[in-house]
Amino acid sequence: MTVQILYPSDREQWLKFRQQDVTASVAAAVLGAHPYTTPYGLWAEKTGRVSGDVDETEAMERGNLLEPVAVAMVNKREPDWRVFYANDRAYYRDPDLRIGATPDAFVEIPGRPGRGNMQIKTASEAAFREFWQDPDIGDIVPPTWIAVQAITEAKLTGCDYAMLAVVVVTWRGNLRLHLVDIPLHAKLWQRLTAAVAEFWAMVNSGAEPDIDWKRDGAAVLEVYSNSFLDRRDLSAEHDLDILVGKYKSLKEAEAQAKREADVLKPQIIYALGNSEAGFTAGWDITARTQERAAYEVRPSSMRPLRIKPRKQNNANF
Template sequence: MTIQIIRPADRTAWLAARQQDVTASVAAAVLGAHPYTTPYSLWAEKTGRLPPDDEETEAMERGNLMEPVVVVMIRKRFPEWEVTYENDRAYFRDPARRIGATPDAFVDRPDRAGTGNCQIKSASEDAFKEFWLDADTGEVVPPTWIAIQAICEAQLTGCAWACVALVVITWRGTFQLHIIDIPIHLRLWNRLITKVDEFWTMVASGEEPSPDWQRDGEVVMDVYRDSMPEKRDLTASTELDALVHQFDRARVEAAGAKAVVDQLRPHIIHALGNAEIGLTANWEVSARTTFRSGSQSRVLRVKPRRDLDASF
């Protein structure tokens, strides 16, 4: 395996280098194990049907800003460890397999042979409890896609082992550091590179993966956002004909439901008068005035009563 190391001059060059590969952060998508990226959305991006999502989200910004903080914490908690952190977006790629990674840091530990790859993550306390903490054992277990990312980075950088350094931002504003060793499962790695190869073979053939209709709806609408002046014969598909019938029925029902809502809203507001909150025998009703674009309106919300002794 020949590895090419790219040291981009800036973020734009780094994004361009990543575009040609399946990167470690989304590699789990080819296994159907990524929470945010599906095989279809990955195909749409890598084939240019969708522009790459270059915008830095708030979560990504937090992660980037936290990286040097986590490195300082590791060095402070484990002074016997040697941490290499250059923060230069060095990009490691296998040109033949078209898979790449941007490692965060490298660690040499007296209790481990060789250099290890260290993937740095941050999470809120709620996210930590929901996605990282095993409720039965109390152990910290990284999500599968993050473990795959760490393994991918270790393999591409030639590291002997891998770990994840997770900092949990508690509701008090304090930091909790967790170091989780990630076993490098070669069977998983071999399966991953096989799936990546199948992905690029599919791309070259002009085929596409089937959309996950529970997750890919917006992606499909974006891929086919531009219409062309042509007519397509779809009469051979009885399944599509049934879907169109289902869509039409749902559209009519939705329009009818909206008409009922529009008719009932003023009845409820009339009974509420100018009060913001009202209680019926079973419901709590609120209609606060909101101001937007120079106009005002009352947004009606209802929910079942939980406290029948609530006072105004």
């Protein structure tokens, strides 16, 4: 396995490096085991149909800001360990496998041969309980996609072992550190590299993955965000005809429900008066005043979908 190490000069170059590979953070998607990225979403990104440069969420910002804090916590707990944290976005990639990774840190532990990959994660206390802890015995069981990420990073960087440094933000605002070993399963790595090879073969053939309509809706709308001067004949698509009718009925019901709710809301506010909360025999009610700061909306495009009954022999374009 030949691995290149690339050092980007800025975020834009780092994103460009990542575009050509299936990266560790989303690698589990090709196995159908990623909670946020689907095979179709990954295909749309890697073929340039959607942008891979997503806005930083609050959780992502928290993770970036707490990375050096996590390193400091590891150093404090394990003063004999040597933790190597450069924070330079060094990008490791195998050009043959087309798999890449940006590792967080490395560690050397006295008495443990070789060097380890240390993946740093943060989680709220509630999320940690829900997604990281076994509900019956309380053991820490990392989510599959995170284990795949750690294994991928270890393999690409030539590490002998992998571990997670998880910083949990408690509801009181305190920080708790958990150190978790990730076994380097050879069979999982083989499955992953085979699945990545199949993914790139599909991309090169011009095919696309099956769409998960419950998860891929936003990606589909972004892929087909631009319309062209064309009128497509779909009259032979019987199932689509039924689907369009169902969509129209649901949107009409949604609009009617909104009109009815808009009539009911002021009646409830009138009953509350200026009280921020109240209750009935069956319901607790809150209606606190919230101030919204002014903001500028970024330019965007959209495709409003309008449905109307088709007139027979209508030649209008």
